[in-house]
Amino acid sequence: MKVKIYFAMLWYCLLTLVTVKDKRNHPFQLTGADFGQASVTLNHSAASRRDLFLLKTHKTGSSTLQNILARYAWENKLFVGLPAGSILFRSYHRGKPFSIQELQSVSRSFNMMFHHMVFNRNEVSLALPQDAIFVTILRDPATLFRSAFKYFRDVSSPFRRAKDVGLDGFLRAPNAYFKGPEDGGYWWLAKNGMFYDLGFDNMNESTEYVKRSIRLIDETFQLVIITEYFDIGILLLKEIMHWTVKDVVYVTMNARKHGASGRSREAPQLSQKIYNWNKADTALYQYFNASFWNRVKEFGEEKLKSELKELQFWKRYYRESCFEDDMIPNERVNDEIFRMFSPNELSIMQYQLRNSAKNNRTCIGMILPEHQWWRMMSYRQRIVSNSDWRLLDGMLWDII
Template identity: 90%
Template sequence: MKVKIYLGMLWYCLLTLVTVKDKKNHPFQLTGADFGQASVTSNHSAASRRDLFLLKTHKTGSSTLQNILARYAWENKLFVGLPAGSILFRSYHRGKPFSIQELQSASRCFNMMFHHMVFKRNEVNSFLSCMSQMRPTGEDNKSRVEMRIWNCVRRTKVSLALPQDAIFVTILRDPATLFRSAFKYFRDVSLPFRRAKDVGLDGFLRAPNAYFKGPEDGGYWWLAKNGMFYDLGFDNMNESTEYVKRSIRLIDETFQLVIITEYFDIGILLLKEIMHWTVKDVVYVTMNARKHGANGRSREAPQLSQKIYNWNKADTALYHYFNASFWNRVKEFGEEKLKSELKELQFWKRYYRESCFEDDMIPNERVTDEIFRMFSPNELSIMQYQLRNSAKNNRTCIGMILPEHQWWRMMSYRQRIVSNSDWRLLDGMLWDII
């Protein structure tokens, strides 16, 4: 792969020399009147915030949110804290808390982090505090800054840190619909769900303790009980009222924004507001959407939803609390402003969907180009957009449907191989080889 990278860089150098006099014919120049003027993430103001931490949660729309952030980071030359080795931190599948030792090393501080983890507040704070040492003041010279960086690196064993004023974001979903989705999506990955494969969700909920054994169930065991609560760093087996309330209070103190899946568009506009971005910065198409049957979404009896709530008391309390606080944030945002920006967001979503993609989504097993094929842990079909022929060389369109593992791959190469001065060269080469 490294040989391919270096050959690609050599080829791109030669191509650049040939085409330098005719930049308008660059193969990735945006096409069309609007595409020719700006990419989705241009035109942000100098006041735009760049530093953000997203805690991904399962089956909540977090992959779509991650894609928005990945595109923004790429276009704006931001460094991203990446898991070493793969798109997941090594310990995550066992349900172990995040450790800074699992991050890829890099040559500079990073601005964003947006992956699945079992959140560990103290561990994250330990490298957040390093950022103040890594940014020079007006009185500093280069050697003094490098010494402070070295002291921080020696203490944390990584050369990375998020800024102390980074915005912390996560996303939650109604446990009733989330648990239904998780049961189907992770039925071959999480042992409690696999045990109940023959009896289905209703059978699992009739006697959940017959199928759920707790941490001894191995990989992804916590997805079968209060999965969101666990990912946020708390004991999913402790559902006492006092413990859950105290945990929610700590979450509220840590995360500046908790998006609610059912109101995703409103949530990303709140994110846009906090980050001082534009509406076009948060345009998206849905990622990792599961295919539903001919009758649309399943409609289990309301009693089944109540059983899910009863089995996931901590997740239910978490969702109810942050659903209420979410609408308080919306009220502060302003009704008229929200209506106006929702209208603008819908316009750009429709514009890019019609300009970039075929009219109908297709199941992931029918995607012929493996670069765009979304991962599915079992036989479930994941519905995906496919590029129009006219958009197959358009970075904006490609980026909107590029799966997480491809973003990880591109960012890994960009951040580990070249210096800042080479980024423009590497960008073109990476887009060519994916």
């Protein structure tokens, strides 16, 4: 991969010495020639908003939301605040708040940020325009905690200690496994992980502190999407940003095998234990689940029905045009470019490109993993000025 990128950069330098007319289709544009159907393009209103911050949370569907934003940013030549060195900010490994010093240096200001971090409002505000929209996504703690325990069992120190006793054993005596702050990597995921990622003390579950924290979150974030109603949430996002329905079309990313329909049916008592152990996350979810439906009411029932129908149409269109009928586990994905990362050798279910779509950038972009977007955006933002984007776009797509 590094060799390919080196030659792509060398080729770019040579091409700047001559006049070149680039006849490639613009990234993320479907044409009739692609699928033998009527031409489809992604048109945007002149009033579309471009500046957005997503606080990416764990096991909430945020990878799918991130992919939507990455495609929009790429198509519209937006600058994204990227972590320096890898897809995670250095501070996040240690559970420390984000610092603007951790961003890759580029020649202009950023439009978007959408990677994992422990939220630091002051530092994020320094990196983005003042009118940037702030968005995050929350999930019912009962299902989130089950998923996190399995996914992070070798990564989060408290979960690793409880591998032999399982989730039920952990919840019977959580303090035997959870040792508190700075207890190894990703320690906070084992207690009020969403609350902590939003920048608050996950150890303080006093009613007054949690209420005050939720008020601050409500004042900061213009939209909090609820995982269980993801399609409705992205339509609310579309509305705030003045985008089109096609701008938020997606296929599911980073879904664990049997993660939804195959989930075991634990006793309700287990869910209650999760709520009791994660009081701050539970209060957070309950508050924003209620406010979410207030936003839906403002959106309008008839408009929602119409746009959900349109969204389902485009999801089905791209799924049938771009991808094979059956998803496959990530370990069976032959092309490492598309292979999703998963710890603990867990199977992550992925779509495979149809042969007819293997050169289509829209289809590729929908299943391109986070680390590949990070790599492509890193090179594009470092190497060229705005006037050169179109030329480099084609080369970056060629090397994948």
